[in-house]
Amino acid sequence: MRAVTFQEPGRVELREVPDPRIEQPSDALVRVTTSTICGTDIRIFWGLIPVPSGAALGHEFVGVVEEVGEAVRRVRPGQRVVSPFSTSCGRCYWCQKGLLTNCPERQFFGVGQLGGGQAERVRVPLADATLEVLPDGVTDTQAAFLSDVLPGALASAEAAAIQPGDTVAVVGCGPTGLCAVLCAQLFKPSLVVAIDHHADRLAKAKELGALPLDFQRQKYLARVQEATEGRGADVVIEAVGKAQALDLALELLRPGGTLVTMGLHMDLDFPFPLRDFSFRQLTWRSSPLPPVKNYIRRLIELIEGGRLDPSPIASHVLPLAEAPRAYQLMAEREDGALKVLLKP
Secondary structure, three states, X not given: OEEEEEEEOOEEEEEEOOOOOOOOOOOEEEEEEXXXXXXXXXXXXXXOOOOOOOOEOOOOEEEEEEEEOOXXXXXXXXXXXXEOOEOOOOOOHHHXXXXXXXXXXXXXXXXXXXXXXXXXXXXXXXXXXXXXXXXXXXXXXXXXXXXXXXXXXXXXXXXXXXXXXOEEEEEOOOHHHHHHXXXXXHHOOOEEEEEEOOHHHHHHHHHOOOEEEEOXXXXXXXXXXXXXXXXXXXXXXXXXXXXXXXXXXHHHEEEEEEEEEXXXXXXXXXXXXXXXXXXXXXEEEEOOOOOOHHHHHHHHXXXXXXXXXOHHHEEEEEXXXXXXXXXXXXXXXXXXXXXXXXXX
């Protein structure tokens, strides 16, 4: 079968790889119908996250079950399914506590542990606990956001404990931040502010219901303070994963407010501003690796009920054969690339 493989920093290739097969009684084989390129994949592409050369990439995918192992009971061939970015057993202490990404049997798709979803087929271990069956009322495009980014956004909004009437600022308007804009609005804030410096991303944030502010061209802090009678934002969701974005987020946050770091931070030497948190009585929550499966069913209901639709964030849909071009589009932000979907 064909799969998108990492070769070296700055180069991915579509290559023939061995077909996956049932290896354990709890496995399922899924024929992929839609996959996506995530910001994490771009970090792999840049060489910032090490994976073996030749690894099949992608951890966000939707498909149809083709075959199941003899121990699988909950999913069956022919069902449309979505998978979280990692597996979980559903039985251990951590799974029972809802902390699925701490499951000792956890494996990640597309980083060298398991074959990635940017392929024609994927083997899914622990299929009953991992896969979620999709109803007909949720499209593949909508479902593709359920593997990672949209559950992460809902987890961040919940962690922030957004109250009706709050002012929420989202720092970063990539797919992660835009999903945070959507999910924050579920909690009925008075205002959601979206902060970035890319005009196309700010335009999309406005389309999704946020007040867009360009931090390079506009007096973003003054605008937020003006909207909050000088207090600052009640909640700030940082969706970039860089020290500059975290500094900006802290600048916007009011005393007693809540900061959620949704972005995946790779800087190991960033000094935690303990004095700032102590003197201003701030609360910090982090959710870059949420227990995705816990949120999928609820998000499906929101999508089916018409309260949430992430599909406008999908900027491009390309065939799997054009994956190298798709990576280039996202890595260089060419042609307004925001979230690129791949179709085998």
